[in-house]
Amino acid sequence: MKKWLLVSISLLLMFAAVACSKSESVNSDGKKTITMWVHISDENEEGKVYKKRVEAFNKNYAPDNIKAKIEFIPRSGNGGGYEDKVNAALTTSTLPDVITLDGPNTAAYAKSGVIAPLDEYVKDQEDLLPSIKQQGTYKDKLYAIGVSESSVGIYYNKRMLQEAGVDLNTLPTVDNPWTWDQFLALCKTLKDKYDKPAIDMQLQSKDEMLTYALTPFVWSADGDIISKDGKKAEGVFNKKPTVEALTFIQTMLKEGYTTRTPVKQAFETEKYPMKFSGVWTVTDMKTNYQKVDYGVIPYPVSPKTKKLVSPSGSWQFAMTQTSENKEWAAKLVDWMTNKDSNVELSRTIAALPVRYSSEKVMAKEFSDQMNVFLKQLKETGHARPVTPAYPQVTRAFQQTIDDISFYDQNKDIQKVLDTHAKEMQSAIDKAN
Structure with missing residues (x-):
């Protein structure tokens, strides 16, 4: 949150133009793989939660022969590292099925065709806090869902x-x-x-x-x-x-x-x-x-x-436009931001809930200080401008x-x- 790298709109537009389809990835065990990149380290407490939730996803959907694979690409001190790899992948059409992105960059990624709308696949949007829907929406379509809220x-x-x-x-x-x-x-x-x-x-x-x-x-x-x-x-x-x-x-x-x-x-x-x-x-x-x-x-x-x-606002999950497995990519996005994932993250780090269902749980567990932030966010949270x-x-x-x-x-x-x-x-x- 303290260090941010701003995405170049012209760069994204140029890179998106060369995007093309990629072949499906299938493991040696016959399971189709859904790939995901995140911007933090696996040694980070937040990263540990992500890893745990991916393991739970794989266990839950094992009967469907689906397996999610997470890659940790930490951001450097000036915000590089992760974004550098995303930009490089755009030029070679090697983006994963799911990526993380910073909230205010939703419009840039959506307009340039890097990420795809989720509305067709994510049906429980009414559970999302208004600030989360506001930050992840571009031209009336939901493109990304926040993994946590902040204030x-x-x-x-x-x-x-x-x-x-x-x-x-x-x-x-x-x-x-x-x-x-x-x-x-x-x-x-x-x-x-x-x-x-x-x-x-x-x-x-x-x-x-x-x-x-x-x-x-x-x-x-x-x-x-x-x-x-x-x-x-x-x-x-x-x-x-x-x-x-x-x-x-x-x-x-x-x-x-x-x-x-x-x-x-x-x-x-x-x-x-x-x-x-x-x-x-x-x-x-x-x-x-x-x-x-x-x-x-x-x-x-x-x-x-x-x-x-x-x-309001923080990092989000989104599925890429080049994913050939959009139904499962969207399910992974939904899973990483669902009530259980949200509660797990809130209990691990000082992260505010993104859903009404998880807010009800955490309001009973938060300290007085956290509940001030939660109440302020829930009643007055305002997303930053949505513009490419x-x-x-x-x-x-x-x-x-x-x-x-x-x-x-x-x-x-x-x-x-x-x-x-x-x-x-x-x-x-x-x-x-």
């Missing part, structure tokens, strides 16, 4: 807040979130008390974390990144609601409530009282920082709309954040938005 919230150190005079019973909840102004007041209290930044907003990120975590502020203000039909950025991204949202972020920097260069692991080591981070930090806290007594609160909201919006031009759109958004925070905090936000809205629009026009 972002504000971690707070209970002791440090109490020592600053904050009554923990008055903190915001998903049902009663604070406005940006109320959150700024909390940050001032904490900064005055400890003479240091109140929170690490992770504004130093140079990757998808910026888009993933910060777009909810725009949505809360009733703004958007691109139009709902995916065709417009100019006149959408550079409108007043986006200015208001980015003014809030810029204020956090100008007032010193957050910083461009935070102390490493400042929250985890109790140097900063708060941290803006994703659900994955729960696992880190449980594993490495067990002595820190912390809680989680939801996003602050626009004082004009009072509307809570949170991010997403790689360029997200880069423009990330550059926008850099421009208003890293280079010149006094830079006119409207002018910055106008510039990057044009970049987005150019990419959208080319992609469509």
